[in-house]
Amino acid sequence: MYLLGYDIGSSSVKVCLIEASSGKIIASDFSPKKEMKITAVSPGWAEQNPEDWWTHLKLAHEAVIQKSGIHPDDIKAIGITWQMHGLILTDKNQNLLRPAIIWCDSRAVPYGEKAFREIGEEKCLSHLLNSPGNFTASKLAWVKENEPEIFDKIDKIMLPGDYIAMKLSGEIGITIEGLSEGIFWDFKNNGISEDIINYYGIPKSFFPDIIPTFGIQATVSARTSHELGLKEGTPISYRAGDQPNNALSLNVFNPGEIASTAGTSGVVYGILDQLEYDPLSRVNTFAHVNHTPEETRLGVLLCINGTGILNSWMKHNLATSLLSYGDMNDLASLSPIGSKGLSIIPFGNGAERVLENKDTSCSIHGINFNIHSKGDILRAAQEGIVFSYEYGMNIMRDIGMDIQVIRAGNTNMFLSPVFRQSLASVSNAVIELYDTDGAVGAARAAGMGIGYYADSEEAFSSLEKIAVIEPERENRELYLEAYSRWTKHLNEII
Structure with missing residues (x-):
């Protein structure tokens, strides 16, 4: 079957x-x-x-x-x-x-x-x-x-x-x-x-x-x-x-559980059991898949439009001599935490909800022709995406989300060691990577829909955890310093 x-x-x-x-x-x-x-x-x-x-x-x-x-x-x-x-x-x-x-x-x-x-x-x-x-x-x-x-x-x-x-x-x-x-x-x-x-x-x-x-x-x-x-x-x-x-797909059904993706757009998605919302609507609250009028299950969604699309733009316009995204990740990893003072604001894919629907465009700050190389720019792009996540996750924390563990599929930008280590370190959350994706999740859920699986635990009992990324606590100050510089540039724009 x-x-x-x-x-x-x-x-x-x-x-x-x-x-x-x-x-x-x-x-x-x-x-x-x-x-x-x-x-x-x-x-x-x-x-x-x-x-x-x-x-x-x-x-x-x-x-x-x-x-x-x-x-x-x-x-x-x-x-x-x-x-x-x-x-x-x-x-x-x-x-x-x-x-x-x-x-x-x-x-x-x-x-x-x-x-x-x-x-x-x-x-x-x-x-x-x-x-x-x-x-x-x-x-x-x-x-x-x-x-x-x-x-x-x-x-x-x-x-x-x-x-x-x-x-x-x-x-x-x-x-x-x-x-x-x-x-x-x-x-x-x-x-x-x-x-x-x-x-x-x-x-x-x-x-x-x-x-x-x-x-x-x-x-x-x-x-x-x-x-x-x-x-x-x-x-x-x-x-x-x-x-x-x-x-x-990541078996996130219950209050306090957190999932993330980083494809064309990037998302952090957490479950609440009460009607909560951001008063500025910078993060959004929707019915989760198991929400019913009798049992509240809401997904608080942080969406960043300018995520994988920025990395894709870098590949097609800056890193054209590199063969793959893996090559880009390798080159980015040679740049130090903070990209030698370089910051990239990644919001170049239309209006951003997290910025109250402002369209700021993507921008590069602090570039120095004497010290910065292609690898620094590639790392700054990935760090900029990570920092946009942390900016939004702070809003989620303000409405009651406790972000300690983030589950993600081992795909798209989570394949990048720079991206996932930066995200774990700046957010101080453990990242768990699983071998799954949206199509796999939809197939498992179809089995739930016909009653083949008794519940979500049975449907996702074979879900395989393939990696755990702990925050680099010894380097956290460097990540926070880079994040502070990034937010300073963002605040100057918005």
Whole structure:
């Protein structure tokens, strides 16, 4: 018996097949092999065509089936995870009305800020746990004002994973977790926010039926059975946004547990059991995968847009002579802690929530042509990302998070010794690295959704810890000195 996980990212689509009883990865693949295109028609915009996600899902799926050699009839459940906060619009025939406005698009910031003021800051925070900000609801408000001919054709709004589930099954649904990440969910009234939809003028008919995060949400249609080779009727039994799902992938379900990722964007995500929020909405609070009206489980999310994308930019524009990210990490490790006084502010990927939706751009401070080399710049970039994490984690601490252990997958920037040691040392937290990723987590969760696993402990009993990084306490003052210099430069900008 096998379980299938689909991870719809902004860089690629990953597919993973696991054997249910052992949790062993049988095969995985991703598409495209180069980063997926993000279209920016205007500054601050970011769009992708959802049909491209589907195309790349099919390519990666086909590769996984071929690699595994299994019969698709033996796949008993499908889980889906996706890049959060996107907006997909379809008409009554389930046809796309426009490209998806994705997570790093900042055009809706003024709409969210105005709604925050006019609905009332205290009301937004106490009911939504966030400012409407630059999230899905505000993106829809932008469409209503700027593309009324499209708005008038809308039958349903979706998040990226809902769209993929629709392509698989022909059915449209949305979870409480999905509604909360779009800032459509009222936590006090346990329903779609009347304040948001009335303020923005969003018809309630736009929303699909609410479905559980775990459970039989839909089944593979005859059409998709033919297209993907899956058995008709295979259940889709789990879906969640990438950050709640990444936390799930690391067996982070309970209050006080912390997960982190460092891909294109970077995240620290911790679990609370009470309705808490940052009064400035610099970190955001959403429903976690196991949240119910009866048992509060919230994910406090710190998101830094300018994370792996800065490292990628460095590779493609500065370190072009180096063969790999591993080569870059090796060169960065030759530079001392603090990068010889060099500081990089990494916020070059649109408006940053942690800076109250300011768009400061990326900047380099303190460069000296006589002492700094390529390795210093590469280290300063990684340290700058780490320092942006610590800046946000201090906000999380202020609302009750106790950050002592950070769990992460052994992937992306956590492969860098400089990055992970700097993060452990400046935060004074132990980092635990695990052999997992979002697609693997989605596959395990699909098993929970069909009841194959009794609970999360059984589902993640085979999760393998592969490394522990302790803070360098003897060098902590050097890290804190570099962080202090970095914050000084940041404060001069903001």
